[in-house]
Amino acid sequence: MLNKKFILIFIVFFSFQFKQFAFSLKKEPIKISFYDSFAPFSYKENGQTKGIFIDIAQLILHDMMGYEVQIDSFPWGRAQDLVKKAEFDSHITAKTTEREKFLLFPNTEIISSNVALVYSKESKKIKEILKINKKDELNNYKMVGYIGDGWAKEQFHDDKDVKFFRTANLVDVLKMVDDNSADIYVSSNEKADKYLAKKHAFKNLRFKSIYFLKPASVHFYFCLRKEFPESEKIMNEFEKNLIRVKKSGKISRIIHKYY
Structure with missing residues (x-):
């Protein structure tokens, strides 16, 4: 049975x-x-x-x-x-x-994830960078991004609002800011960028959450x-x-x- x-x-x-x-x-x-x-x-x-x-x-x-x-x-x-x-x-x-x-x-x-401004603690422009609170003020600095970043393309209206140089990938972006080859990078994923900064030992990078770009977080x-x-x-x-x-x-x- x-x-x-x-x-x-x-x-x-x-x-x-x-x-x-x-x-x-x-x-x-x-x-x-x-x-x-x-x-x-x-x-x-x-x-x-x-x-x-x-x-x-x-x-x-x-x-x-x-x-x-x-x-x-x-x-x-x-x-x-x-x-x-x-x-x-x-x-x-x-x-x-x-x-x-x-x-x-x-x-x-x-x-x-929060939108953040990424800059180097060794930048000679650090005081001015920390005072940025409007989108058009980003044009006063050498800004860098990466190819394929659709969020940045839409946020800055296909570079009509803010001009910036694009690299092949995100790691190169962070490296350029870390060694002061560029002044700033606007990050759509602060968590990922902090992880990459640690992984690649970009010790000069600093992150500041910003709220003047809308929305202030990216889904x-x-x-x-x-x-x-x-x-x-x-x-x-x-x-x-x-x-x-x-x-x-x-x-x-x-x-x-x-x-």
């Missing part, structure tokens, strides 16, 4: 697992294109893409929703071009008007190509699961793995 019950339970369990597996095979893989120099959120190390955003994407899309998730990371400008060309499907990034033209964004962000979202099959359904399900894992504390635990 016990053997029959055991066999019945095994058959039911196996049937359920097989159905789940078969269902997952019908789903198109979601290819996510990350920024390769945005530690601890996304970065490439020894050829492998890692970080907070990667762990969260795998948790929700793969573990909870049953999708195969294909991940790679690139310089940020190229990463975005790959999604525009539909060679990849998704990012985790800040919402901009330009990105909303071809990407779906949920209402719930994954993380938020980062999972986003998906509008043309991806069942994109709206996927986005709705992703958001429901994101809210669940936030409430459960799993997001916080993932973040604490890296800090």
Whole structure:
């Protein structure tokens, strides 16, 4: 009798697992294109893409929703071009008007971060820099940014408000400010930049939260190509699961793995 019950339970369990597996095979893989120099959120190390955003994407899309998730990371400008060309499907990034033209964004962000002014403690202009409280005052300084920073592009109206030099990646930006090759950098993710400053031993860098740019914080979202099959359904399900894992504390635990 016990053997029959055991066999019945095994058959039911196996049937359920097989159905789940078969269902997952019908789903198109979601290819996510990350920024390769945005530690601890996304970065490439020894050829492998890692970080907070990667762990969260795998948790929700793969573990909870049953999708195969294909991940790679690139310089940020190229990463975005790959999604525009539909060679990849998704990012985790800040919402901009330009990105909303071809990407779906949920209402719930994954993380938020303060906007900060980054400068060197060795700068000869430090007293003046600390007094900056208007956007147009940034033009009095040599400001640097990186290629693909859509938030800065929108914030400064495609460089019409503030002129600045762009480098290939964020690490180069921080290095230039650290060694006084540039005066300032306006950061959309203070947490990531502080992490990178510590990792690369940029000991001169200082961070000041600023509130004269609106909004004074930047939200980062999972986003998906509008043309991806069942994109709206996927986005709705992703958001429901994101809210669940936030409430459960799993997001916080993932973040604490890296800090």
